[in-house]
Amino acid sequence: MLQFLKYVLATVVGIFLFSFLSLFLLIGIGSLFSSDDKVVINDNSVLKIDLNKPVQEVGVENPFSDFGGPFFNPKDVIGLKDIRAALTYAREDDNVKGVYLKVESPTAGWATLEEIRNELIEFKKSNKFVYTYGEYYSEKGYYLASVADKIYLNPAGAMEWNGLSAEYEFYKGTFDKLDIKPVVFRVGEFKSAIEMFSRKDMSEASKKQTAELLQAINGHFINNIATARKLSPTRLLDLADSLSIRNPTSALETKLVTHLGYQDEFETALRREIKLDDKKDISYVSIDKYLKADHKAQPGDFNNRIAVLVAEGEIVSGEGSEGVISSEKLVKELKKARENDKIKAVVLRINSPGGSSLASDVIWREVQLTAKKKPVIASMSDMAASGGYYIAMACDTIVAQPNTITGSIGIFALLFNVEDFMNNKLGVTFDRVKTNKHADWPTVTREMTEFEKDMFQKSVNEGYYTFTRKAAEGRNMPVERLRELAQGRVWSGVEAKANGLVDVLGGLDEAIQIAAKSAKLTEGDYRVRFYPEKINPFEDILGKLTGNSEEKVLAKHLGELAPYVKMYQQVMRMEGMQARLPYELKIQ
Template structure:
């Protein structure tokens, strides 16, 4: 009985503490939510764009609580939010200029292009744009170079060495472990399977990579050449010769305007703002500006739905960072039946994934297109399954440096019999009702008939894929097959090949949708709908995944943690036909 009361009172105390904490958390949230006061912007404010932050197409707020419950840590605004804020700031009398913090840039090339274009348009208002980084990486410089002035630290520097694409190969590891991957693919350029079957890039993969990487580099050089008034051939030569090694070199060849420290940078801002040296400069972060500025329009007679399809494409249900078939099929069906929605703009940013899930989403887009326009806007990636769900859109936009195409299929299983037996001392035996009852088991090698089944399935899906694309793009299947074969293209080449209708941003896609439905009086509704603060706080699975990923990156470093995540993600591919981009590549 004594033990019972100890447990009882301990449980009661735990419940009391939990309820008390929950009460204060909800009270703090309620106070924050009920406050309708917006931050007040002062005159002579400068909008700060921190390129070190990742601006995704879709952001579900994630909150971290500490003892100061008034402080909620929220993720950065979405990319489209940032673009709208920059556009709004052009006519905001409180905002006198933009300060680009330009040390690193984790954003993709297409996202960087949208940021760069918006900042370039901002300059047309006559307001200043200043960029500074103690050291400036190449991708950060791509955005920063559009500024009126670009500065770096005298002891810092500017990265300028050209571009390289690097892939990781696992075959050597599997050989050492005694694991034999069984790989089936359709498309001679379908390099997604190469890490499992070879130890370096095949010739077709090197060919396609040199083409799309050259396109990215060409767009990069042309943009910088125009902004800095330097011939692109000269820029190319500087990289090839390794001419930019120090901050002084960057100044000598005109890539930056001056070498200064941060105190000197502040003096420059004072001169531009015509303020005194001891005055505080009103730097406004994007987070704060999002609260203060009315950059979103909530009025309008006609409604255009913007659907963000971001991440890998997977079957069933899943996390917010993936395109799950159930969620997107239901969402598109709901929007199709909603008479108040006059058009849909689908923002696709995906390397692909499950072939079945891709086809299910393709089907809903096809049905929806018969009732209302479905305009596709491609982000950094809209390849393989990402292109599958895009190909039958009413009209397709992409950025010049969007990665798209990769129309191909693969499937992976494996034979780990030697690994289990020789490395772990494990053996297996089986009783089955037929010769193929354990098809796909990794405890034994596949038979020739089983291999034929797998390859036949992959070939059938590839045939369907090319037929879907041919139907959507109104091209012969033979032509689509000739430019498919798993080959990766840039958005710029996609227009030339007929895979894309026009170069343009998400904003361009929305304006086009409005033009199609013949309206200028419209409002935007964004989907999937963001979760409430309460759901985010108590959705432990996603929070745990995010915390685990951060811890792993911190302890092991980005390279090692990325390798571990790549191996972990293989689990989602085993025995599931995939329409996805080459397994992993990195552009440096």
């Protein structure tokens, strides 16, 4: 009887959930196809760009966003593509008088910030204003805010100005306590991804490359802010070293901000700028809403397209899941682009720390085949390192931002010996019968012999030689010279260009222009199309409704432990041969 009641209850819950989902799907489909209402942009509007959220290459289109509610939050992720498009349209839109920028603490990489910052500078050339207000500015937030005409900081707020840092976590002590032995194979002095398992601190090689990378990114950051705020780089560095920006008053006195004021005072200044009566509300328009309005169609012949293929995330074999570069999916996109006669050139937009060396090689081959038929240009975003560099090196030209993180040309493999853990901690033991000496190799339940370890290392060496040989061919560089630059070493875009790993410093626009020129297309003769154009909205909404949004589930149930569980999942994906950035690199 109890079992019967359980089945009945499960059926009722299933029917209810199905009905609930069906209702919202119908509402969403109806809102998409039956509504004739068009978004109208009022005269004297201000484009409000809120970047206090994650920014990725392509955003998530949410057809239910107008309904509100916890499942239909339109602010989860914003696409760089959408930010750029909105600013481009707004430059020519007489109804948009300027931009209100909210950038207290954006969750984005440095090259993504560079793209947005450059787009804001272009926007200002239309003689329209950019104002920003914040209760707090992180250094990433201030990098964008620094281009504004007026920078407001809350009088009780704060500003971070103490330099950039990178901190890494090490798990050797944890594994020692658990009696788990990482078994590591690598090639490259700087290939330090495995140090988190084998050491309790950074090696000298890791410290060297991290320090030089930080200096390169910080130098670019400081020089650009110095130009924008008309201050000397030396002065800005001194302010950081002395911790002089202690409070909003000191930020004002040093001219890092232009005004101290509350939200209402900021909005009073906005009203004056657009000559709006104090009693009238400012007509703010969000990026999401603004892009739904009618804008001039993109010029150019639809039969002449430049395809921008977005490759963002960790590189994995097979079909993969959301948020990764799946070799199977990207290969399909490359094949379609290669076989579509309307696509005249391809820009491969890469934002990846790398991943599976096999998946990277599968993608590399498809890029190579495509490049034989039409121009293929690599555009590197925040990072295109290790496997991310691997999939770029068959492209005709590689374009990177000055603060892109790239290189890390090297291979490693990681296995875990859990025999002592299972025996000493859990009381589980293992025994086996084999037809041959190494029939159970590789295994995680016994110590490998020196012969077996040597064979594994030889496989890693072969992977490294393949990687560096193909990189040398792609760069038209002697393989000996390439291997001097490799060794798993990470470079900034500026350094990579200086040593020949990158051809051009610039962003996506520069890559598109190079692709057009290579395909013998002139301005106005072609259109740019992104693939995929949007993340599937219904899959995203269903995931949220059914609780399949993995990160949110982890955060809800595990709280502060969630990032560590996510790290564990990443570690499990690192088993086997990897072409991956040498650590979980976050520069703050």
